[in-house]
Amino acid sequence: MxxxxxxxxxxxxxxxxxxxxxxxxxxxxxxxxxxxxxxxRRVVDAEFSRQRGAILVGRDPVAESVKSKDLYKFQRTYPKPQLYAGVTGYFAYGGAVTGVEKSQNNVLSGDDSRLFVNRLIDLLGSKGPEGGDVELTIDAKAQKAAYDGLTSLPGKVKGAVVALEPSTGKILAMVTTPTFDPNKVATHDFSANQKAYDKLNADPGKPLLNRAVQMSLPPGSTFKVVTAAAAISSGKYDASSMVPGGATYQLPQTSGPSGLVDNEGRDCGVKTVKFTQAMENSCNTVFAQLAVEVGADAMQKQAEAFGFNSDYDSWDDLQGTNGKSTLTTSNFPTQMNPPQTGQSGFGQYEVRATPLQMAMVAAGIANQGTVMKPYLINEVQSADSDTVATTQPKKLSQAVTPETAKEVTKLMVATVNDGTASPAAITGIQVAGKTGTAQSGQDNVPPYAWFVSFAPADNAKVAVAVMIESADIPRDDIAGGKWGGPIAKSVMEAVLNP
Structure with missing residues (x-):
């Protein structure tokens, strides 16, 4: 060559x-x-054209794919959009996916490895690939009760409700307001799709924000449940004890009005007061003194045992891609000085909690001190409704001993029977509860109303947290018991009387 x-x-x-x-x-x-x-675009078009699995509450789909007469063959629809939008999220063209649609995308699209056999059968058969179904832990009646309760409040309501099954961690209800219609974002009319998204994104009410898990606010007096647990765990008190009281309390290392804690006229004794009375009347002076006595380190340890300061990346059923959580961390401040510790005792200073976190606190006390890992996915199913995987409950922490939980429960029962939490009382059932009205720290922002509860008190089937960020309620009339108590009651009744 x-x-x-x-x-x-x-x-x-x-x-x-x-x-x-x-x-x-x-x-x-x-x-x-x-x-x-x-x-x-070829991959996006192929995924958008696939028959995606359903998201189920019981046997009823709250998100499903129906046949369409356009390029994409299937349209994602949401039969009860306002009620479940905060949970399902939406599946829209171009990778715009949120909520369970996002966290369970591999299952719903059929790409999950647990659906390999089904994919193989679809490949060999004549029909195209189908996604698997996801069954939620949500109780339909509890979800509706929570939604109806929030939306019945006056005006444009911002708030959230979370209900848990204490013994397992199942999320029985998760509602956020304002809500939105995911059908408008999922539509194949891409011009309308973009307009709908832009309008929602620009809305000052932030309807795309799931306030149940993506917003943390001062929990106010509902945090006194944690302070009571820390005080009893110290070995110095039980529910029948006398505790430090008084009409006012000057925080350590302070002087003048800025460091003065008062009870807004509630009867909290002179020097001491019964622990039950302190909880019934939600005495700030008592719980500030208890927090200072327990100390910053022990208060932090107790709060973290209930889930504060947690990294949610490993257990978020609403997590986004790449394992990154969409949940907001509930914060309990570290390295506090004595006056800051006193303020933390009644849920102020820099204490911040999501409704999910406060539901976990209530559920932990209800479950003899054991906090279970909350979860939203009950089952993964094939397109033929065969069970592929079932979530098993997991213990998250032992927040307090069963003995301490029992004593805190006594305090919370007294608060429903004879105190500020009475609006949650249910005839014939013993209910444990605690109210909260948290100052926002801003002159133009009204206080936040909170309520936590569980029932039955001696063998709880449901624990609830209600957070009302704002509603058309006069500032002087904002109270967790008055507005949050009836909502919690209706959710508990929905679970206890199916």
């Missing part, structure tokens, strides 16, 4: 080698990255 032909042959061989290397790189090493790239 002469030299020019040999050079051309070598050059062509190099070209073929380069093509083979490039093809191998694109089809093997880089395929996943290109498939996941939001700019890859």
């Amino acid at each position: 002469n030299k020019p032909i040999r050079l051309i042959a070598i050059f062509l061989m190099l070209l073929f080698a380069a093509l083979m290397i490039n093809a191998t790189y694109l089809q093997y090493y880089a395929s996943g990255r290109y498939n996941d790239d939001a700019r890859n």
